[in-house]
Amino acid sequence: MNKPWLISNTFHHSEFKDIKALVHAKNQQQVTISLCLPTLNEEKTIAKEIIIMKSELMTRFPLIDEIVVVDSGSTDNTLDIAAEYGADVYAAKDILPHMGHYTGKGENLWKALFVTSGDILIYLDADIKNIHHRFAYALIGPLLLYEPIKYAKAFYDRPITLDQQKIRATGGGRVTELTIRPLFSLFFPELTQILQPLSGEYAGYRSLLENIAFPIGYGVETSMILDIYEKWGLNVMAQVDLDRRIHRNQDTKALGRMAFVILQTFLKRIEKQKKIKLNTALFNEMIQYRLTHGDYEAEKFNFAGTERPAMIQLPDYREKFYPHRPGDPGATPPTA
Amino acid sequence: MKAILKKLPGFVNQIKDIQEVIISNILLIGQVPAPTHHEAARIEIFLERLADAQADYCATADFNIPTGIIRGTSDGTRPPIFVVAHMDTFMSAEIDHNYVITKNTITGPGILDNSVSVGVLASLPVICRHLNLKFESDIVLAGVPQSIGKGNLQGIKHLIDTWNGPIRGAVIMEGEELGRLSYYSEGIIRGEIICNVTATNGWEHRYKPNAIIILNKVIDEILTMELPQRPLSRIIIGKINGGFKHGVIAYDARLGFEIQSDSEHMVRRMHSEIKDIVSGIGHEHHVSLKLDIISSLTPANLGFRHPLVKTTVTVMKTLGLHPVTDSSESELSIFLARKIPAITLGITEGKNVHKENASMKITPLFTGISQILGVLKAIDSGVCDE
Numbered sequence: 001m002n003k004p005w006l007i008s009n010t011f012h013h014s015e016f017k018d019i020k021a022l023v024h025a026k027n028q029q030q031v032t033i034s035l036c037l038p039t040l041n042e043e044k045t046i047a048k049e050i051i052i053m054k055s056e057l058m059t060r061f062p063l064i065d066e067i068v069v070v071d072s073g074s075t076d077n078t079l080d081i082a083a084e085y086g087a088d089v090y091a092a093k094d095i096l097p098h099m100g101h102y103t104g105k106g107e108n109l110w111k112a113l114f115v116t117s118g119d120i121l122i123y124l125d126a127d128i129k130n131i132h133h134r135f136a137y138a139l140i141g142p143l144l145l146y147e148p149i150k151y152a153k154a155f156y157d158r159p160i161t162l163d164q165q166k167i168r169a170t171g172g173g174r175v176t177e178l179t180i181r182p183l184f185s186l187f188f189p190e191l192t193q194i195l196q197p198l199s200g201e202y203a204g205y206r207s208l209l210e211n212i213a214f215p216i217g218y219g220v221e222t223s224m225i226l227d228i229y230e231k232w233g234l235n236v237m238a239q240v241d242l243d244r245r246i247h248r249n250q251d252t253k254a255l256g257r258m259a260f261v262i263l264q265t266f267l268k269r270i271e272k273q274k275k276i277k278l279n280t281a282l283f284n285e286m287i288q289y290r291l292t293h294g295d296y297e298a299e300k301f302n303f304a305g306t307e308r309p310a311m312i313q314l315p316d317y318r319e320k321f322y323p324h325r326p327g328d329p330g331a332t333p334p335t336a
Numbered sequence: 337m338k339a340i341l342k343k344l345p346g347f348v349n350q351i352k353d354i355q356e357v358i359i360s361n362i363l364l365i366g367q368v369p370a371p372t373h374h375e376a377a378r379i380e381i382f383l384e385r386l387a388d389a390q391a392d393y394c395a396t397a398d399f400n401i402p403t404g405i406i407r408g409t410s411d412g413t414r415p416p417i418f419v420v421a422h423m424d425t426f427m428s429a430e431i432d433h434n435y436v437i438t439k440n441t442i443t444g445p446g447i448l449d450n451s452v453s454v455g456v457l458a459s460l461p462v463i464c465r466h467l468n469l470k471f472e473s474d475i476v477l478a479g480v481p482q483s484i485g486k487g488n489l490q491g492i493k494h495l496i497d498t499w500n501g502p503i504r505g506a507v508i509m510e511g512e513e514l515g516r517l518s519y520y521s522e523g524i525i526r527g528e529i530i531c532n533v534t535a536t537n538g539w540e541h542r543y544k545p546n547a548i549i550i551l552n553k554v555i556d557e558i559l560t561m562e563l564p565q566r567p568l569s570r571i572i573i574g575k576i577n578g579g580f581k582h583g584v585i586a587y588d589a590r591l592g593f594e595i596q597s598d599s600e601h602m603v604r605r606m607h608s609e610i611k612d613i614v615s616g617i618g619h620e621h622h623v624s625l626k627l628d629i630i631s632s633l634t635p636a637n638l639g640f641r642h643p644l645v646k647t648t649v650t651v652m653k654t655l656g657l658h659p660v661t662d663s664s665e666s667e668l669s670i671f672l673a674r675k676i677p678a679i680t681l682g683i684t685e686g687k688n689v690h691k692e693n694a695s696m697k698i699t700p701l702f703t704g705i706s707q708i709l710g711v712l713k714a715i716d717s718g719v720c721d722e
Contacts, residue, residue: 047437048363055360060388077438084439085356129434130367246434 016141034118038108056133106220125200139203219265362455369429418506421453422483448511488631505720506678516682520637521669547589567599636672651710
């Protein structure tokens with residue numbers, strides 16, 4: 001009897017700590033690997049991520065071929081620092097400028113597909129305080145060592161920083177438990193096996209990533225899972241336990257906005273898949289209230305639900321990556 | 337030695353070329369808390385990093401002292417040279433140890449005392465390979481636990497006392513300040529005066545004494561002691577705590593102090609005087625007043641004319657550094673007390689050394705490391721062999 005996905009496709013980072021073996025597998029498969037760090041005002045953490053990845057996975061072991069920072073418009077020293085420590089730095093607005101520019105993590109990830117060259121891309125959030133090279137090699141591991149796996153996602157025991165000095169031992173993942181897990185349970189019970197679908201760290205083959213659409217904001221993690229699941233099934237996915245991740249805590253209102261965008265993305269997809277039929281158009285504004293001088297004041301946040309098309313549909317992209325097949329839509333989707 | 341002095345300024349940029357390896361080691365080791373007596377987790381990662389750096393040998397000696405060796409070319413016919421950095425810090429494990437890096441700084445608890453040095457220690461095999469630097473002697477890289485405060489230098493004492501065979505010389509790395517050159521140690525006695533007032537009402541007290549006020553009397557008495565300018569002697573009142581809350585008299589209080597002098601005789605005399613003060617005030621006020629000695633060191637001095645000191649000054653000047661001499665009551669005193677030539681050097685610049693926001697500069701570190709390599713080469717060429 002086949003093992004359930006949760007058993008067969010869940011790994012621990014220690015299973016991939018033999019980095020030499022990963023380099024060997026990479027060379028045998030003749031693939032290249034790009035690390036992409038999407039940023040917006042990350043001057044406190046960006047240097048650490050670049051330094052450790054460069055030292056451990058480029059200088060000591062040639063596992064990663066390039067580190068690319070794609071920035072949404074930082075006003076602090078993020079870009080200077082990233083360049084100082086040797087990353088290739090891009091402003092998202094300068095990539096494919098004729099396609100316009102949106103601010104959001106999803107936009108940066110999508111545009112990174114155009115400026116990176118690796119066959120495998122690793123996306124890591126740039127606000128990880130306890131960064132370690134396992135965050136990258138453990139996500140690359142399943143892709144290099146297990147044939148069907150084309151996409152790997154991180155999960156953690158996630159302590160969150162409460163203030164300057166105190167760390168809560170467990171916690172985080174509120175949007176996961178209150179929004180995405182109930183939705184998966186209702187519509188895609190199989191996907192509940194993904195323990196932290198909203199984690200910001202994942203790696204995937206370009207051949208997958210270039211074939212899916214990218215919402216420009218918070219919805220990108222949700223859409224990625226739903227689209228990969230729809231096109232190639234659960235077996236091309238894996239999840240890796242990276243132990244601890246310490247990151248900035250977000251307040252409940254910010255998480256509320258995140259949940260809004262995730263719901264928006266989710267509903268759009270399940271309607272497209274004809275799982276539900278909405279009889280009305282959805283509003284694009286998240287409305288929250290605050291008390292100011294004794295009055296309730298509405299704060300409205302507009303989320304248009306903008307999505308970028310699959311990168312493979314762009315002629316510029318096809319010309320750059322598949323110059324010998326200009327009319328060809330490009331990659332052949334991997335089989336599950 | 338002249339050939340090395342000529343090459344030394346060029347080392348600075350060559351070391352910068354592999355800065356990410358060095359900074360990674362500083363981060364990965366320094367972000368693991370290591371308060372004195374609780375260094376095990378940091379020791380484990382330090383050894384892991386030494387092994388990753390392909391040190392020729394790495395293991396923990398008994399007492400859980402991690403050591404690595406860069407093998408020399410003399411096949412053991414020359415005694416080894418030690419490079420030492422203490423593993424422990426003053427920072428509690430509860431404090432967030434995640435460091436912040438900017439273009440030219442690393443900020444976080446314990447970075448200057450002494451995580452930067454431990455990170456550099458773990459990087460030395462890579463740095464030497466990168467510079468194609470070889471030594472006749474084995475270079476022993478020792479991260480010593482139980483060094484500071486109540487650690488009372490137990491780690492280094494144990495390592496040296498159980499080391500089989502002679503030691504050619506030693507360099508002790510401290511985070512700050514680049515330019516520091518220590519080749520002598522003052523005699524010290526580090527102690528605590530502990531006052532306890534019984535919480536129950538007894539016949540001996542008409543008015544309950546206050547432990548903080550009692551310690552205040554002790555301080556007043558200490559301040560009246562006559563301390564000579566020569567041999568230079570002083571008493572540092574360094575720590576005090578006590579009491580429970582604002583509206584209740586303090587039943588317990590504790591005073592930390594250190595006696596420092598160039599003369600062992602003076603150290604003993606001042607200790608004896610403080611003992612008399614403590615016993616007199618305890619008796620007079622009917623309180624429990626105790627003097628505990630945490631650690632003591634005898635004074636030792638390599639002397640400015642020692643070839644190791646003179647060559648170190650030359651190395652520093654070659655790198656554009658202005659040597660500032662100061663005493664060091666650290667691993668240095670243990671080496672000197674055992675007649676092993678040794679010096680302590682600072683390896684970078686920084687600020688807020690013992691605060692949670694301690695911050696070190698990255699650029700001067702490469703000069704600091706070059707200086708260490710220059711001194712190791714000097715010892716290897718025989719300046720300590722006379």
